[in-house]
Amino acid sequence: METTVSVEQVSRAFGKKTVLSGVSLHMEKGQIYGLIGPSGAGKTTLVKMMVGMDKPDQGTIEVLRTPMPSLSMLQQIGYMAQSDALYNELTGEENLRFFASMFKMGKTEQKQRIAYAAKLVNLTDELEKKVSAYSGGMKRRLSLAIALLHNPPILILDEPTVGIDPELRQSIWAELIRLKGTEQKTIIITTHVMDEAEKCDVLAMVREGRILASGTPLQLKQQYDAENLEDVFLRAGGKES
């Protein structure tokens, strides 16, 4: 297996507040990694450092064996931020085209990728509308489509399915599973929803800036002798439900 993202003993503090301490993670291609933990655990801080938008105070992060931050690696990463950062005055299609222009790709490829990404998130018929007229779920979907535009080998998605209805969530997960399978992408997802965690290949449970436990969902359940992941989380954190 080929390691695509490696996080080595990473710590990060904002002022006096330590947000991450000694986090290490190794991710391989063709797998879905779930970072699961309550809000404020430090998930967003960690994935932002993987993208290179922030720097660790201690430790190193490598993506495709390149130390981050690295400008050229950004072409290899599809990042979906936690907030829907979209241009509301523009239509869905204009948003897609704008972000596509920031990446290296030809005109025809751009057209194809925009059509593909829009279809994937079920927005093909809504592309002409201004984003200000979109619902919360539609914005989330458009945001996901933008992350997929340049066909990156690594996808980093920060709470991608928040506000998306169950049916579409199913289809998005189906596509993510296809992407990791046939296209051998590395997919990193943060979530605080336990039933999504079940679908990940490897899980890391994050709380207060530390990895409490990591492994496949099955391993974790066996290790902590738990019925479900929720119990694993509580037991790993030293608390009983």
Place this chain on the structure above:
Amino acid sequence: MRIRALVLRIFQQLLRDKRTLAMLFLAPLLVLSLMYYLFNHTGNASDAKIGAVNLNPAIVELLKEKGMDITTYDQASKDVVVNDNLDAMMEWRDNTLHLILKNNDPSQSKALQMTVSQAVAGLADTAQKLGNPAAAPQITVKTDYVYGDADTTFFDTLSPILIGFFVFFFVFLISGIGLLRERTTGTLERLMSTPVRRGEVITGYLAGYGIFALLQTVIVVLFATLVLGIHLEGSLWLVLLTNILLAFVALSLGILLSTFAASEFQMVQFIPIVIIPQVFFAGIFPLNHMAEWIQIIARIMPLYYGADALKSVMYKGMGFGDIALDLVVLVCFAALFIGLNILALKKYRKL
């Protein structure tokens, strides 16, 4: 081309925002017109610096009583007025009082003229009372102007400053708020998660908003000169050039200050700190009679240089050589702010 995509996006956004467009293009014209009809008043001549040549001591005495600062010269000319920074010169020659007004501030000129004619009339009165009508011939006053003419109003000197100010203010506000919105909605952060370079981002914004600033400048200047008939002594191109540089300073400063604002309201709070003082120091009140430290403060304000260049071209009819220094300073301000902007983007991505 990433920069082209950035520019295109700013165009799409601004063109769909009708209110911002109106603020950018109509508000300056409206305010300029209002000011045009508002400003016509008489100034104060009591602290004027006067050069006197061969002047009747009685008149000198009278003018000194009014508080004026009188210096005696051998010869009167417009050059002396400009070089010695006098407000006016008076010469008694051929039974005529020749008055040379610098007319830097037309309202002061009007007041000066009034004072002089009062003094002359007073002199005639005194002579008559002393029973010496022969010593009181009909004194005629001939007035000459260094800048402008008798029709010059206060607004003619104010308008170059106002034009510069409007360009500065509206460009500052719109680019600042535009960028702030990108910061608060997270689009700027998202943009920085693509392989775009920080320099490209800043160039894109400068070009995108810059084109609107350019259009605004052209409209404001043409409206001021063609519709309101504001005095334009020098070249229109120099006026445009100065305003464009001023717009770039405002643009880069607006983008920079939006880094330090957390909301649109906080952006507006910069106006009394950053914008209003510049108006006062831009020459609406003549600075050369003021304390040294005030003049030093003026020199750190971009609008001071912009207004000086605009006044020189529009009112005094000066050429490129005379305003080159002002323009260089504006370029330096813009370069400084642009550099700081590129650094400030590190907040969103550490390279």
